[in-house]
Amino acid sequence: MLYREAGQFKTSYAKDLAIFPIRQDRWFIALVLIFFGLVVPLIANDYWLKSILIPLLVSSLAAIGLNILTGYAGQLSLGTAGFMAVGAFAAYNFNIRVPELPLIVDFILAGLCAALVGMVFGLPSLRIKGFYLAVATLAAQFFIEWVLTHFGWFTNYSSSGVISAPPMKMFGFAVESAVEKYLLTLGVVLVMALAAKNMVRSSAGRAWMAVRDKDISAEVIGIPLMKTKLTAFGVSSFYCGVAGALWTYCYLGTVEPAAFDLARSFLILFMIIIGGVGSILGSFLGAAFIGLLPIFLNNMAATIGHGTLQADTMANLEHVIFGGLIIFFLIVEPHGLARLWQIAKEKLRLWPFPY
Amino acid sequence: MTKTIGDVILRCDNISLSFGGVRALSDISIDVREHEILAIIGPNGAGKSSMLNVINGVYHPQEGTVTWKGQTRRAMKPHESAESGIARTFQNIALFKGMSTLDNIMTGRYTKMRRNLLWQALYWGPARKEEIEHREVCERVIDFLQIESIRKTPVGRLPYGLQKRVELGRALAAQPELLLLDEPMAGMNVEEKEDMCRFILDVNDEFGTTIVLIEHDMGVVMDISDRVAVLDYGRKIADGVPDQVRTNPEVIRAYLGAGH
Numbered sequence: 373m374l375y376r377e378a379g380q381f382k383t384s385y386a387k388d389l390a391i392f393p394i395r396q397d398r399w400f401i402a403l404v405l406i407f408f409g410l411v412v413p414l415i416a417n418d419y420w421l422k423s424i425l426i427p428l429l430v431s432s433l434a435a436i437g438l439n440i441l442t443g444y445a446g447q448l449s450l451g452t453a454g455f456m457a458v459g460a461f462a463a464y465n466f467n468i469r470v471p472e473l474p475l476i477v478d479f480i481l482a483g484l485c486a487a488l489v490g491m492v493f494g495l496p497s498l499r500i501k502g503f504y505l506a507v508a509t510l511a512a513q514f515f516i517e518w519v520l521t522h523f524g525w526f527t528n529y530s531s532s533g534v535i536s537a538p539p540m541k542m543f544g545f546a547v548e549s550a551v552e553k554y555l556l557t558l559g560v561v562l563v564m565a566l567a568a569k570n571m572v573r574s575s576a577g578r579a580w581m582a583v584r585d586k587d588i589s590a591e592v593i594g595i596p597l598m599k600t601k602l603t604a605f606g607v608s609s610f611y612c613g614v615a616g617a618l619w620t621y622c623y624l625g626t627v628e629p630a631a632f633d634l635a636r637s638f639l640i641l642f643m644i645i646i647g648g649v650g651s652i653l654g655s656f657l658g659a660a661f662i663g664l665l666p667i668f669l670n671n672m673a674a675t676i677g678h679g680t681l682q683a684d685t686m687a688n689l690e691h692v693i694f695g696g697l698i699i700f701f702l703i704v705e706p707h708g709l710a711r712l713w714q715i716a717k718e719k720l721r722l723w724p725f726p727y
Numbered sequence: 728m729t730k731t732i733g734d735v736i737l738r739c740d741n742i743s744l745s746f747g748g749v750r751a752l753s754d755i756s757i758d759v760r761e762h763e764i765l766a767i768i769g770p771n772g773a774g775k776s777s778m779l780n781v782i783n784g785v786y787h788p789q790e791g792t793v794t795w796k797g798q799t800r801r802a803m804k805p806h807e808s809a810e811s812g813i814a815r816t817f818q819n820i821a822l823f824k825g826m827s828t829l830d831n832i833m834t835g836r837y838t839k840m841r842r843n844l845l846w847q848a849l850y851w852g853p854a855r856k857e858e859i860e861h862r863e864v865c866e867r868v869i870d871f872l873q874i875e876s877i878r879k880t881p882v883g884r885l886p887y888g889l890q891k892r893v894e895l896g897r898a899l900a901a902q903p904e905l906l907l908l909d910e911p912m913a914g915m916n917v918e919e920k921e922d923m924c925r926f927i928l929d930v931n932d933e934f935g936t937t938i939v940l941i942e943h944d945m946g947v948v949m950d951i952s953d954r955v956a957v958l959d960y961g962r963k964i965a966d967g968v969p970d971q972v973r974t975n976p977e978v979i980r981a982y983l984g985a986g987h
C-alpha cells in the first residue's frame with residue numbers, strides 16, 4: 373500500500389483539477405524532473421546526450437504532436453515527418469534571412485508555419501475519415517518532401533541539399549555543447565508537454581475527443597466539427613514543426629529533407645501505438661521504448677552472443693521484435709504502455725492484497 | 728401539478744422530408760409550448776426520430792419551416808441549435824465512449840466556455856476559474872442524476888441504463904430551454920424506467936425545461952406528458968391531451984395495424 377490516495381481527500385474542485393492529484397505522483401514527477409534536469413547533465417557523457425537523449429526528447433515532442441491529432445482528435449495522419457520538415461526549414465530560413473530575430477522566435481514561427489501547412493492538409497478531413505484521410509496525409513508527406521528538394525530557395529541554393537544548421541544563441545547564450553543542447557531541448561519539450569496536457573484536459577481537448585468518439589453528438593452539443601478538426605491539425609503540426617526545428621538544430625546539426633521521410637512518420641506513429649494512443653505520458657514512453665530498444669538489443673547480443681550475432685541479423689531481429697510488439701499492442705493493449713503503467717499503479721494501490 | 732404552460736416556443740410548419748425516394752415526413756405541423764412535455768408516439772419508421780432531427784438541424788427538410796424562439800428558418804446547423812438552447816439525446820446511445828462520465832457531461836458546457844486555446848494551454852487564472860465554474864454546474868447535474876460514484880469511470884464500461892442516464896446528464900449540462908429525448912427509456916427495466924421518468928418530470932418541474940420526447944411505453948407516455956402527437960407513415964394523425972389521443976380511432980387503428 374505504498375501508492376494510494378487514502379487520506380488525501382479532495383476538498384474542492386480546484387484540488388481535483390490539479391494536474392497530478394495524487395501526492396505520490398507529484399513526488400514521482402518531481403524526482404523525474406530533478407533526475408533529467410540536474411543529474412543527467414552532470415553524469416551523462418556526450419554520446420548519451422547527443423545520440424540518445426536529445427533525439428529521444430525530440431521524438432517525444434513529435435509523438436505528442438501526432439497523439440493530439442490521432443490519439444485525441446481521432447484523425448489518422450502519416451504526414452508527421454512532413455510537418456516536421458516544414459518546421460525545420462522554416463526555422464532555418466527565418467534564421468538566415470531575418471537574422472535580427474531571436475532563435476526562440478524562429479522556433480515559434482517554425483511551429484506556426486507547420487501549423488498553417490498542417491491545417492491546409494487537414495482540410496480533406498472535413499470530408500473523409502480513417503484510411504482515406506491517412507492517404508491524403510501521405511500525399512502531404514510526399515508533397516512537402518518534393519517541394520523542399522525541388523525548390524532551391526528553401527535550401528538557400530546549396531548544391532548538395534544538405535546544409536549545416538547555423539550556430540545557436542538563446543537569450544544571449546551560445547548553445548554549443550551537448551549539455552547545452554540537451555538542456556534547451558529538455559526545456560522546450562517540458563514546457564510544450566505541459567501545455568499539451570493542459571489543452572487535452574480543457575474544453576479543446578474534450579472537443580477533440582468528442583469528435584473522435586462520436587462526431588454526430590459532438591455537433592449536436594454545439595462543437596463545430598470544422599473548427600475542431602482544423603484546430604487539432606494546427607496544434608498537432610505546431611508541435612511537429614517545433615520538433616522538426618529541434619531535430620535540425622539540436623540533434624542533426626544539418627538541414628536536409630531526407631531526415632524527414634515517410635519512415636520517420638511511421639516511426640512516430642509506432643511510438644504512439646506502443647506508448648499509448650491518447651496519452652501524453654505514452655508519447656514519452658513510446659519514444660523511449662523505440663529509441664532504447666535497439667541499444668538494449670545490441671547490448672544483449674554483445675553479452676549473450678559474444679559477437680557471434682552478426683550486425684545484419686541484429687537489424688533483422690530488431691525489425692521482427694518491433695513488428696511483433698506493434699501487433700501485440702494493437703490487439704492486446706491499444707492504450708499501450710501508458711495503460712500498462714496505469715494498471716500497475718492500480719495494482720500497487722491494492723498491494724499486498726489481491727482485491 | 729400546478730405548472731403553467733406558456734406560449735408556443737417552437738413551431739414546425741408543413742415539414743416535408745425525404746431521403747431519395749423514401750418520404751420520412753409529409754407536411755407535418757407541430758407546436759410546442761413553453762414548459763410542456765410533449766410526447767411523440769407512433770410505430771417504428773413513422774418518422775419520429777426524423778422529426779427531432781429536423782428540429783435541431785441534423786436533417787434539413789425539403790419543405791416547411793421551423794420557428795424557434797421567434798426566428799423562422801428552413802434549417803440550421805446542429806451547433807447553431809445547440810447555441811440557441813436546444814439539447815438532445817439519441818435513440819441509440821451516442822456518448823463519447825473513451826471519455827469519463829464527468830468529461831462527457833462537461834462537453835455539454837462547450838458552447839458556454841469562452842477561454843481560447845492559449846489560455847487553456849496555460850490552464851491558469853481565468854482559464855482555471857472557468858473550468859471550475861463549469862465543473863460546478865456539471866457536479867450539480869451529477870448530484871441530480873445520482874451518478875456521483877461513476878464520475879471518473881469511462882462511459883464505455885457502464886451498463887446500458889447508466890449510459891442512458893449519462894447521456895441525459897450531458898444534455899442537461901447545457902441547461903437547455905428545449906430538451907429533445909429520443910426513446911430515453913428504451914431497453915430499460917421497470918426500476919430504471921421509473922428513475923428516468925422521475926428525472927424527466929423533475930427537470931421539467933424544477934427548471935421549467937420544455938421537453939419533447941419519443942416513447943413507446945404507453946403507460947409512461949400517458950403518465951408524464953401534457954400532450955401527445957401521433958405519427959404514422961410520416962404523417963401526423965393525432966395531437967392532443969393523452970386521454971383524447973388514447974380514444975382516437977385512427978390512433979388505435981395505426982397501433983393495431985403495426986402489431987402493437
Ligand SMILES: Nc1ncnc2c1ncn2[C@@H]1O[C@H](COP(=O)(O)OP(=O)(O)O)[C@@H](O)[C@H]1O
Nearest residue numbers: 746749750751770771772773774775776777778
Ligand atoms: N439518414 C437516413 N437516410 C435514409 N433514410 C432514413 C434516414 N433516417 C430515417 N430514414 C427513413 O425515414 C423513415 C423514418 O425513420 P425514423 O424517423 O427513424 O422513424 P422512427 O424514429 O419513428 O422509428 C424510415 O423509413 C427510415 O428508413
Ligand SMILES: [Mg+2]
Nearest residue numbers: 775776777818
Ligand atoms: Mg426512432
